[in-house]
Amino acid sequence: MKTHEIIIVDDHLLFARSLASLVDSYNEYTVKYTFQNGSELVDKLAAGMALPAIILLDVKMPVMDGIATMKWLKKYQPDAKVLALSMEDDEKTILNMLRNGAKGYLLKDIQPSLLKKALDTVLEQGYFHTEQVANTLMKSLNDDSKKKERIQLKENEIRFIKLACEEKTYKEIADEMFLSPKTIDGYRQHLFDILNVKNRIGLVMYAIKNGIVEV
Amino acid sequence: MKTHEIIIVDDHLLFARSLASLVDSYNEYTVKYTFQNGSELVDKLAAGMALPAIILLDVKMPVMDGIATMKWLKKYQPDAKVLALSMEDDEKTILNMLRNGAKGYLLKDIQPSLLKKALDTVLEQGYFHTEQVANTLMKSLNDDSKKKERIQLKENEIRFIKLACEEKTYKEIADEMFLSPKTIDGYRQHLFDILNVKNRIGLVMYAIKNGIVEV
């Protein structure tokens, strides 16, 4: 029976080696290579190496870390199946890896048996996540909807911002809000000042970053 | 021992009733009210009714549906703990409910025993999600990172768009790209045409929706 090829990318040699022997102990999987950082992997892939079934990718590495590697893979090898490995369950990092196409996020302190399940699940379903990571994910969805309004905006200002994110002129916005264009101009200027932006583009980006408008 | 109060909001009376008796059968929980739509709930809350421990909220309802209700709650009762109930596992809806603060998303065809676990978990951890929903969540994270570039854009056009999402004038963008402002103007016009947007705001929104720029 043909086994699935695995590549391990991790700068901690000891860990990488033991992980490799663990993976090799499964009948269905074989470790093809272990690399010490992202750019070793990228080099080989760029040189024409075929994608393995799954890449186990450490997040924190010197030279080219997990996130940089994911970005490269997303662009040039979007079909790569990557399981991220990490010491810490930092929310931002998890999101970043997953958003860039990682199929799952494993903490390094998981039960070895879980690794097998993770590999199997990724091949079958395309995704794998632990309870813990899923929780973090859920939380993040909510947090950013809460951490809104660090600067308290008035009802009308928010209405204005939302309209400013559409393809409308200020004149049209004024009509829609039943206010004079000059008042709208005042809103605009005031918001530029308090939000520290230079033009309407900045206002739109602020609105998106702070969840005032849905993307 | 004091039980946790539950409110059920569902327009299907038969379902609501049986759900209520199921919840009441747990020692730790008591159904306080059942409402037939979101606005009944909102009315009571607006009139000063205290929040229950958990609200079980149907997604598809007449008058005021789950999403509208979540939006109201997010604004006026952000501490409400809501478990969404739904017949279908539509990706958009799930995201929408969770983004608006739902603590979990239960499909109506789950095992009754899972409901108990869901209630317990929400109270303990703040969140509950089934395997299935978590999967949907993961998938959505990735799908939108892939569905990029439906319209094939040139390297330079993408560079321009990215800069157009910053607070720069076209003159500044031209300098940065070592091109004449008139060439930049050409890029702009061409992109407006092919992307079907009316102004730079539309361009920025397109860029964000299609993952050309990170938010």
Next chain:
DNA sequence: TTAAACAAGAGGAAAAACCCTGTTTTTAAA
């Protein structure tokens, strides 16, 4: 090889966005 498509760029002009300094009216607070 000739025509078509394309990229870079120019001129000119109207529309929209931006900026500053004011006045009047409302609203809220002392």
Next chain:
DNA sequence: TTTAAAAACAGGGTTTTTCCTCTTGTTTAA
């Protein structure tokens, strides 16, 4: 009841954006 801040609005000027048409040189495809 007086005062003061905030909201609505105006005038008027500068800059940027947007739109249209046109030229020139380069690839590309028939």
